[in-house]
Amino acid sequence: MNFNWRWDFTFEILPRLLWATLNTLMAAGVGYAIAVVLGLVLALAQRTEFRPLTLLAREFVEFIRSTPLVLQIFFVFYVGPQFGIRLSPWVSGMVAIGLHYSAYLSEVYRGGLESVPKGQWEACTALNMTSRQTYFRVIIPQALPPSLAGMGNYLVGILKDTPMLSVIGVAELMHTANAIGSESYRFLEPYTLVGIIFLAISLPAAGLIRLFEIWVRRKLGMR
Amino acid sequence: MEDMSEYPLELSGDNVPMVRFMNVTKSYGALVVLDKLDLEIAAGEMVTVIGPSGSGKTTVLRMLMTLETINGGVIYVDGQPLTHMPKGGVLVPADARHLRKIRASIGMCFQHFNLFPHMTALQNCMEGPVQVLGLSKQVARERSEELLDLVGMIDKKDQHPSRLSGGQQQRVAIARALAMRPKVMLFDEVTSALDPEVIGEVTNVIRKLVSEHNLTMLMVTHQMGFARDISDRICFFFGGRIEEQGPPDALFENPQRDRTRQFLSAVKEAV
Amino acid sequence: MQVSYWEFLQTYGARFLDGTAVTGIQFLFASAVAIVVALIAGLGKLSSNPLIRGIAITYIEIFRGTSLLVQLYWIFFVLPLFGITLPKFAAGFLSVGMNVGAYGAELVRGAIQSVPKGQWEAALALNMSPAQRMRRVILPQAFLLMLPPWGNLIIELLKGTALVSLISVADLMFQSKQINASTYLSAQSFGTALIVYYILARFLVTPFMRWLERVMARRLGRG
Numbered sequence: 001m002n003f004n005w006r007w008d009f010t011f012e013i014l015p016r017l018l019w020a021t022l023n024t025l026m027a028a029g030v031g032y033a034i035a036v037v038l039g040l041v042l043a044l045a046q047r048t049e050f051r052p053l054t055l056l057a058r059e060f061v062e063f064i065r066s067t068p069l070v071l072q073i074f075f076v077f078y079v080g081p082q083f084g085i086r087l088s089p090w091v092s093g094m095v096a097i098g099l100h101y102s103a104y105l106s107e108v109y110r111g112g113l114e115s116v117p118k119g120q121w122e123a124c125t126a127l128n129m130t131s132r133q134t135y136f137r138v139i140i141p142q143a144l145p146p147s148l149a150g151m152g153n154y155l156v157g158i159l160k161d162t163p164m165l166s167v168i169g170v171a172e173l174m175h176t177a178n179a180i181g182s183e184s185y186r187f188l189e190p191y192t193l194v195g196i197i198f199l200a201i202s203l204p205a206a207g208l209i210r211l212f213e214i215w216v217r218r219k220l221g222m223r
Numbered sequence: 224m225e226d227m228s229e230y231p232l233e234l235s236g237d238n239v240p241m242v243r244f245m246n247v248t249k250s251y252g253a254l255v256v257l258d259k260l261d262l263e264i265a266a267g268e269m270v271t272v273i274g275p276s277g278s279g280k281t282t283v284l285r286m287l288m289t290l291e292t293i294n295g296g297v298i299y300v301d302g303q304p305l306t307h308m309p310k311g312g313v314l315v316p317a318d319a320r321h322l323r324k325i326r327a328s329i330g331m332c333f334q335h336f337n338l339f340p341h342m343t344a345l346q347n348c349m350e351g352p353v354q355v356l357g358l359s360k361q362v363a364r365e366r367s368e369e370l371l372d373l374v375g376m377i378d379k380k381d382q383h384p385s386r387l388s389g390g391q392q393q394r395v396a397i398a399r400a401l402a403m404r405p406k407v408m409l410f411d412e413v414t415s416a417l418d419p420e421v422i423g424e425v426t427n428v429i430r431k432l433v434s435e436h437n438l439t440m441l442m443v444t445h446q447m448g449f450a451r452d453i454s455d456r457i458c459f460f461f462g463g464r465i466e467e468q469g470p471p472d473a474l475f476e477n478p479q480r481d482r483t484r485q486f487l488s489a490v491k492e493a494v
Numbered sequence: 495m496q497v498s499y500w501e502f503l504q505t506y507g508a509r510f511l512d513g514t515a516v517t518g519i520q521f522l523f524a525s526a527v528a529i530v531v532a533l534i535a536g537l538g539k540l541s542s543n544p545l546i547r548g549i550a551i552t553y554i555e556i557f558r559g560t561s562l563l564v565q566l567y568w569i570f571f572v573l574p575l576f577g578i579t580l581p582k583f584a585a586g587f588l589s590v591g592m593n594v595g596a597y598g599a600e601l602v603r604g605a606i607q608s609v610p611k612g613q614w615e616a617a618l619a620l621n622m623s624p625a626q627r628m629r630r631v632i633l634p635q636a637f638l639l640m641l642p643p644w645g646n647l648i649i650e651l652l653k654g655t656a657l658v659s660l661i662s663v664a665d666l667m668f669q670s671k672q673i674n675a676s677t678y679l680s681a682q683s684f685g686t687a688l689i690v691y692y693i694l695a696r697f698l699v700t701p702f703m704r705w706l707e708r709v710m711a712r713r714l715g716r717g
Binding site for chain 1: 288289290323326327329330331333335336337338339340341342343350351354355383385399400403
C-alpha cells in the first residue's frame with residue numbers, strides 16, 4: 001500500500017482548488033440563471049392552447065431529460081464549429097447545462113402550477129380578472145412555495161454536475177484537480193479535496209434551502 | 224348547428240329580466256346535464272335552486288359565471304347576451320373581451336370559499352377593485368372595509384385566510400364578491416362545507432343582504448328552512464330540468480308534482 | 495460534410511452498436527448494484543442500532559453530496575492507493591451503482607415510512623418477528639409505493655453510465671467521441687448517440703418500468 005497523505009502538498013494545492021471553486025460556483029450560478037428563465041418559458045409553453053407548441057415543448061423536455069448531460073455538453077461544444085460557429089468552452093458549457101436544467105425546472109414549475117386548486121382560477125374568473133392578472137397576482141405566488149424545494153434541489157444538482165464541464169476544458173474544480181494530478185502524479189489529495197469541497201457546499205445548502213422555503217411561505221402568509 | 228336567428232340580439236321592453244336563460248343546454252359527451260333550460264330572474268329577485276345532487280343545479284350557477292361553456296341556447300344578463308355577442312346581425316359565441324364586459328355585473332361565492340391564501344382578508348377584498356376596476360387603493364380600501372364591517376369581519380381584516388374559521392372565510396368571500404358591485408350575486412352551496420355551528424353566521428349575512436340591498440340573487444343550498452325564509456321563488460330541479468317552481472310557501476306546503484313531494488319528504492326525514 | 499448520414503451509419507453503425515451493447519451491460523450491472531445498495535442503506539438508515547444507522551447516513555450523505563464524476567475518479571484513481579485496484583469496467587458500473595444507490599436508499603426509506611402505521615401494528619398483533627414483518631408485510635407494500643420514483647432514478651442511472659467513457663470504458667458515449675475525433679462529423683457522431691440514448695430511455699426503460707408497476711400492482715391486488 002502506497003497510501004500516504006501529504007499535508008505539505010495539500011496546503012500547496014488548496015489555494016488553487018479554492019480559486020477553481022469560485023469558477024465552479026460561477027458556472028453553477030450562470031447555468032442556473034439560464035435554467036430558471038428558460039424553464040418557465042418551457043412550462044408556460046406547455047400550458048398554451050396552441051397544440052403544436054405544446055407538443056414541441058413537451059417532446060423537447062422529454063428528450064433533454066432522457067439523454068446524458070455530458071453528451072449534450074460535447075454536442076453543443078463540437079457541433080457549432082462544424083457549421084462555422086465557434087463557442088468558447090464557457091459559453092457552450094453554460095448553454096448545455098442551462099438547457100439541461102431548464103427541462104428539469106420546467107417540470108418543477110408545472111407541478112407547482114398544477115398544485116394550485118381549481119377554485120383559485122374560478123375565483124379569478126368570478127372577479128373578472130384577465131389571464132395575466134390571474135397568473136401574476138394569484139397563481140404564480142401560490143405555485144412558488146411548493147416549487148421552492150424542487151428548485152433548491154436542482155440548484156444543488158447543477159452545482160454537482162459542473163464537474164462535467166471539465167470535459168470541454170472549463171477550468172472549474174474537477175478540471176483543476178485533473179491538471180494537478182497529471183502534473184504531480186498525485187491523485188489522492190486533489191480528488192479527495194474536491195469531494196470534501198463539494199460536501200462542504202452541498203450539505204449546508206440543503207438546510208439553507210429549507211429555511212428559505214419557510215421564510216417565503218411566511219412572507220406570503222401561508223402555512 | 225343551432226339556428227341563432229331565433230334569438231334576439233338583446234332583450235328590450237318594460238320588464239327586461241336581470242337574468243334570462245333561453246333554451247340553454249349543457250352536456251358532457253352523452254350525459255345531458257341541463258336540457259333546454261328556460262329561466263327568468265327579475266331584478267331584485269331572490270331565487271333559490273333546490274334539487275337532488277346531479278340534477279344540474281350547481282351547473283346553472285357555473286354557466287352564469289362563465290365557468291362552464293354551454294352547448295346550446297343563450298344566457299342574457301340585464302338584457303345583453305352573455306354567452307354570445309352580436310356580429311353582423313346574428314349572435315355568435317362571445318370572445319374573451321365580450322365575456323369580460325358582461326361578466327362584470329356578476330359576482331359569485333363558492334362552496335369552498337376560494338379566498339386567495341397569500342392575501343389578508345382586506346387584500347382579498349381590494350384585489351378586484353384595484354386590479355380589475357382600476358380604483359385607487361384609497362377608494363378600494365374604504366369600500367372593502369365598509370363591506371367587511373357589513374359581514375362582521377372588520378376586526379379580522381389583516382388576517383390571512385389560514386387563520387380564519389370556515390364561516391369567517393365565507394363571510395370574507397361574500398365581502399370580496401360584493402366589492403365588485405355586481406348586479407347579480409350567485410351563492411353556490413356556501414354553507415355546505417361549514418360546521419353546523421357556524422352556518423348561522425353566514426346565512427345571517429345573506430339575510431341582511433336580502434333585506435337591506437336590492438341585489439338580484441341566485442342561490443343553491445341544502446338549507447331548506449333558510450331557503451324558504453328568504454327566497455321570493457324556489458326552483459326545484461330534477462334531471463336537468465325545472466320540475467316545479469313557485470313561491471316558497473306554496474312549493475313547500477303544497478307541491479304539485481310527485482318528484483317534488485318525494486324530494487321534500489326525503490329531506491324532511493333526514494333532518 | 496460531403497458524406498451522407500446513411501453512408502456515415504454504414505461505416506460506423508457497427509461501432510455504435512458495440513458501444514450500445516457496452517452501455518446496456520453497464521446499465522444492467524449498475525442497476526443491480528444500485529438496488530442492492532439502496533435496500534441495504536435504506537434499511538440501515540431505519541435501523542435502531544446507532545452504528546448501523548450512522549454508517550448508512552454517512553454513506554448516503556457522501557454519495558449524494560458529491561458528484562458521480564468525482565466518485566468515479568476517486569474510485570478509479572485513488573482507491574488503488576489503498577490496495578484496491580479495479581478494472582475500469584468494474585470501476586464504472588460500481589461507481590454509477592453506488593451513486594444511484596444512495597439516492598435509491600432515500601426512496602426505500604421514504605416508502606417504508608409511508609406504509610400506514612396500522613400495517614405494522616397488524617403484523618405485530620399477529621406476533622410476527624421484526625424480519626417477518628418487514629419481509630412479508632411492509633416491503634411488498636413499500637415496493638409498490640417506490641416504483642414510480644425509481645422509474646425516474648433508473649433513467650438517471652442510464653444517463654450516468656455515459657460518464658464511464660471518461661475512464662475509457664468503450665460505451666456508446668466513448669465510441670461517439672472516438673468517431674468524432676477521427677471524422678470531425680460532430681453532429682452525426684454525437685447526434686446519433688443522443689438519439690440512441692433517447693430511444694433506450696423513452697422506448698425501452700420507461701415502458702419496462704411502467705409494465706413493472708402494473709404487474710406489481712396486480713400482484714398486490716390493486717390493479
